[in-house]
Amino acid sequence: MNERTTSRETRYVRAGSDPHRQGGYVNPPVHHASTVLYRDVAEMDASQADPLKRGTPVYGRFGTPTSRAFEEALAELEGGHAAVATCSGLSAITTTILAYVRTGDHILVSDSVYLPTRKFCDSLAALGVETEYYRPDADGAAIEELIRPRTRLLYLESPGSTTFEVQDVPAITAVCRARGVATVADNTWATPEFCRPLALGAGVDAVVHSATKYLTGHADSVLGAVVCTEESYPLIRGAAIRLGQCASADDVYLGLRGLRTLSVRLGRHQEQGLELAGWLAGREGVAAVLHPGLPGDPGYGLWRRDFTGASGLFAVELEPGFGKPDIDAMLNRLRLFGLGHSYGGYESLIVPADPVSHRLPGSWAGRGPLIRVHVGFEGLADLKQDLEAGFAALLAGG
Numbered sequence: 001m002n003e004r005t006t007s008r009e010t011r012y013v014r015a016g017s018d019p020h021r022q023g024g025y026v027n028p029p030v031h032h033a034s035t036v037l038y039r040d041v042a043e044m045d046a047s048q049a050d051p052l053k054r055g056t057p058v059y060g061r062f063g064t065p066t067s068r069a070f071e072e073a074l075a076e077l078e079g080g081h082a083a084v085a086t087c088s089g090l091s092a093i094t095t096t097i098l099a100y101v102r103t104g105d106h107i108l109v110s111d112s113v114y115l116p117t118r119k120f121c122d123s124l125a126a127l128g129v130e131t132e133y134y135r136p137d138a139d140g141a142a143i144e145e146l147i148r149p150r151t152r153l154l155y156l157e158s159p160g161s162t163t164f165e166v167q168d169v170p171a172i173t174a175v176c177r178a179r180g181v182a183t184v185a186d187n188t189w190a191t192p193e194f195c196r197p198l199a200l201g202a203g204v205d206a207v208v209h210s211a212t213k214y215l216t217g218h219a220d221s222v223l224g225a226v227v228c229t230e231e232s233y234p235l236i237r238g239a240a241i242r243l244g245q246c247a248s249a250d251d252v253y254l255g256l257r258g259l260r261t262l263s264v265r266l267g268r269h270q271e272q273g274l275e276l277a278g279w280l281a282g283r284e285g286v287a288a289v290l291h292p293g294l295p296g297d298p299g300y301g302l303w304r305r306d307f308t309g310a311s312g313l314f315a316v317e318l319e320p321g322f323g324k325p326d327i328d329a330m331l332n333r334l335r336l337f338g339l340g341h342s343y344g345g346y347e348s349l350i351v352p353a354d355p356v357s358h359r360l361p362g363s364w365a366g367r368g369p370l371i372r373v374h375v376g377f378e379g380l381a382d383l384k385q386d387l388e389a390g391f392a393a394l395l396a397g398g
Contacts (some may be wrong), residue, residue, distance in 0.1 A: 012263045015073035023306045030253045031064035052237045054352035054389040061246045070252040085247040089210020092224030099239035105152040110364045112136040112160025140171035157186040164290040166299030170201025177202040177392035194309040205232045213344025216258040221251040269312030273375040287368045290315040312375040313343050322369040330394035336386040343374035
């Protein structure tokens, strides 16, 4: 579809959709398929001549019409050339990084990334790849100083999914592109509804998603995706093929279904999240609310410039002095906020967080305990009442 003549809302509904290609049905069928049969040897030979397996179907692991529809839709919404569906968000991250690095390479990674990303990057030392973490408040000049002759990749997450620092992506990508360093951004928090990193400044080379979260939006699937430029697609798609990466037919179907309502759902997450974050900022026992959409947040200016909205995930820094028994009492008292490590579904979630244990010295300046909040679709008055009870238990000392 032509972006200049088609609204964003329409693209969410129609991207990757071709009812006439699927018997007239609005939604593509779920193709549970492994083996593909060919009409003759010539057709079989033609399928093998496609190294990226995008043409004639070859084998279920390389994709089906269902996964193709999801990939086409997400690529269009992110403004990318093509997408690759994987079995989880972490698999999208690891596949993309492995597509770029070789023994002897040096990579730069934001100190605020998702903890499993950090653990994977640490493990690359066994392959002879050096990971260097940089402060998420680094500007272009600071990144320039960190780049070495063997720096191959810079990986960032903006905002970070625990402490929510927003990075100056246009400045970072400008420096990296000038120095021949590839850039990859995790866009799970914002989704293409609120940010498109491929179009920020010089643009990143690839965008990764834990589609488990907001893209599917119902806490009922595990799915990942990478959106690529025309230049990065052969590299990343090739790595996915070699690593045996693929996503299940049911999960890509749920991902495609989730995309159709993403704009509507993210609007609700934003409305409820901002309201609750502002309300929490004034509560006794709260030192700070870490939400880039709140005026006064350190990342607010960059967020206003580069994002069009905010999702429902943020963190609350409590006043110093509260111990684990106090926080446990607070969390155990909650009835609507579930104790769960994911986010992006319709339900509200809350978890304690400890960024100090895996951050660079001085990178995280918080002094008090941290809890991460995901605001779902329950009634806002009910959520506030639930948190009131939790804070009462916290302030009572457990």
